[in-house]
Amino acid sequence: MTSPVNNAARTTAQGHFRTLRLGTPFQPRIDAVAKTQDWYNWAGYRAPHSLWDEELEYFAIRSQAALFDISPMTKYRIEGPDAEAFLDRVTLRDVTKLKPGRVHYTAWCDDEGFVLDDGTLFRLSPTRFRLCSQERHLPWLLDSAIGFEVTVEEETENVAGLALQGPTSFAVLREAGFAGVEKLKIFDLAEFPHDSGTVTISRTGFTGDLGYELFVPAEKALSLWDRLMTAGELRGIRAIGYAALNRARLEAGLIVANADFTTADHAIRADRLRMP
The missing domain is CATH 3.30.1360.120 (Probable tRNA modification gtpase trme; domain 1)
Structure with missing residues (x-):
């Protein structure tokens, strides 16, 4: 049986794990x-x-x-000749209508149509975008980019x-x-x-x-x-x-992921999943 003294020492030693x-x-x-x-x-x-x-x-x-x-806030740099086509495939709004020098609010879904996250898409140039979101999605974005001539990099830091x-x-x-x-x-x-x-x-x-x-x-x-x-x-x-x-x-009346709706990656029960 561990003594209270040992428990206190362990808590002190492990305190750095709780420090941001x-x-x-x-x-x-x-x-x-x-x-x-x-x-x-x-x-x-x-x-x-x-x-x-x-x-x-x-x-x-x-x-x-x-x-x-x-x-x-998670930020992704997405650029290349197929950046528009790629983002038009993975996000909900029509990216072809998003002109350089403009921003729009959008969301993206998993293969079953349940919302993974929402965020803002900045069109910095004809072939360069910045996608800002609450959650991290780099593996999913990279998998979705297969077949497109596009580069996806996280630039949060x-x-x-x-x-x-x-x-x-x-x-x-x-x-x-x-x-x-x-x-x-x-x-x-x-x-x-x-x-x-x-x-x-x-x-x-x-x-x-x-x-x-x-x-x-x-x-x-x-x-x-x-x-x-x-x-x-x-x-x-x-x-x-x-x-x-x-x-x-x-x-x-603006919503936040995992506060006003549960994202697909965080939902434990099926009735918590949300479609757009």
Whole structure:
């Protein structure tokens, strides 16, 4: 029989298995403003449930500008001559109608027609796409790509992402010097100069409010964060956690995999499976 002392020692020794080790490229900035120390596990990343005050973080979305780290979101780069045909086969919406510089919401199913996941598809060029999702699907995507002249690579760790949401979000981007961002209509995307490189900005979000999502190479993440926070100082920009964002997306009627529906890979009972 194991003594309580041995059990305590074992718990201490194994504690590192419970510690979330992964940090996003924005982690130094997020840690610096994290007053609540309220973290959760987002795909192995240490992500904030709240940062300073859950209620006020929500109001930042609705009355100011809120900055949320979406880097842990799974991201795939899909490119090649057959990229359009491949994605038109595996996702539900007509990809041939998705023009370069546009984004659409879509979903994809297993062979029985049950939903594997949903997400957003960014058409960056005629032959290059970015697919963003909640779950990881690389083996399934690679198997589905057999017969197509297409390359599929996960780029989650290489691409940092921020959601800038709220009524002053456009003013923040304009103040930050992103000339031409006013031309972006809902679900538009474009590239803008940033720190000797480029940042992709789309007029998308998860709040039902005015908002944008920004994607940048991981090594340019901190300079982007600082650029936005400096530009937004007089516009009330605040970093927020997931609890506030989740409240906003519920008000907007936007769904989340394995919260509002069970994905096919996670369903244990047949009656939990969902078709589109």
